[in-house]
Amino acid sequence: MLRLSALGDVCNLVPTIRVLQRLWPDARITWIIGKGEHSLLAGLSGVEFIVYDKATGLAGMREVWRQLGDTRFDVLLHMQQALRASVLSLGLKADLRIGYDKARAKDWQHWFTHRQLTPHPRAHVLDSFLDFARLLGGAERVDAEPLRWDLAIPDTAYQEAARVTGDAPYIVISPCANPRLRNFRNWSAEGYAAVISHAWQEHGLRTVMTGGGSTQEQEMGARIRALCAEEAVIDAIGATSLKGLLAMLDRARMVIAPDSGPVHMANALRTPTLGLYATTNPERAAPYCWRDFVVDRYPDAVRRYLHKSPEAITWGARVRHPDAMSLIHADDVIAQFDALLNAAPSASSRPEPDHET
Structure with a gap:
């Protein structure tokens, strides 16, 4: 299978692997990943895993092709709608190449x-x-399988x-999405x-703030800290590895974040997750197991900034306006916070997580 990025997407892909493994336990699965x-x-x-670092460009692709030069796959699941991934796929040997239908394909993937x-x-x-597993194994068989990560x-x-966290119970807030051009997913400090x-x-719950080491994330963390009591927050932005972050999310009482990797990482661990959505459609990209607890202002943002009804726009269209997330109010989030906290068990009383150590 070919899926290079991103953190949230690869987490959402793992249940497909688990279904394929249960339906075809003898199948060999190779994942070309970022x-x-x-x-x-x-x-x-x-x-x-076969790792491709996109920073290496064509030279990195040649290295992937070299590693797999003697391998011919029965099926290549082309699960990345990007031209870079399609070019990479050209050097792979496969009897059958499966991709998205034309409505979902991008960059001429079909x-x-x-x-x-x-x-x-x-x-x-x-x-x-x-849907890739459904095509191979049939929808009834696939949909009868539980989601596992x-x-x-x-x-x-x-x-x-x-x-970082100590022994006391805590929640995690990852305040910033990936700092990309016109990626207006961040809420306010x-x-x-x-x-x-x-x-x-x-x-009585402390908050652990997490994120990468970018200037934007560091500045956001500083602004938030300045507005909070010192004992209420632990600033761990840029302070953990990705595996360390996974462990932190696994033990949290709750995770709060905009549409970004951490909401899907937490979802994969079955940690209660509160997603903040206004610029992306939560029906397409919310934390899957916690969709009922999303703060959803996407329809309002579509009407206000795209001047259309949600039914009239392309599925998955983003609202690229810097003020869209301001439609989310603190009272909205606090109300969902309390509802989720009351509905979800604590970390200490949750069933054993479905992960491997």
Whole structure:
């Protein structure tokens, strides 16, 4: 299978692998994946990874082709709608190449495949990945299987997380999405501070802030800290590995974040997850197991900034307006926070997580 990025998407792909493994236990599964994504999923049982670092360009593709030069696959699942991935696929030997149907394919992906998925309008990303298994094994068989992730989290990752969080119960807030051009998914520092204060004052829960080491994320963390009581928040932005972050999310009472990798990582661990959505459609990209607890202002953003009804736009269209996330109010998030906290068990009383150490 070929899927290089991104962190949230590769987490949403894992249930498809688990279904394929249960339906065809003797099948050999090779996953061509991005470098950062591999560091998150390394150790996934029953999967051989071939890592491609997009920074290496064509030279990196040639290295992948060299590694797989003696391998001919029965089926190539082309699960990345990007020209870079399609070019990479040209050097792979496969009897059958399966890709998205024309409505979901991007960058002319259907030109690089032999067979396309059955159309599935208005599908969640996770269901779009499962459509590959449905094509191979039949919808009834696939849909009868439970969703499983079984991510690999080593003991060293839990130790890394514990050095940051301590032993007291906590929630995690990952305030920033990937800092890309016109990626207006971030909520306000003031809003996050209000939620952090509520968690501390009303529930005695400290907040651990996580994220990467970009200037944008560091600055956001500093603004949030300045608005909160010192004892209410632990700033761990840029301070953990991806495996350490997984361990931290696994032990959290709740995770709060915009549409970004951490909501899907937490979802994969069955940690209660509160997603903040206004610029992307949660029906397509919400944390799958926690869709009922999303704060959803996407329809409002579509009407206000795209001047259309949600039914009139392309499925998955983004609202690329810097003010869209301001439609989310602190009271909205706090209300969902309390509802989710009351509905979900604590980390100490949750069933054993479906991951491997």
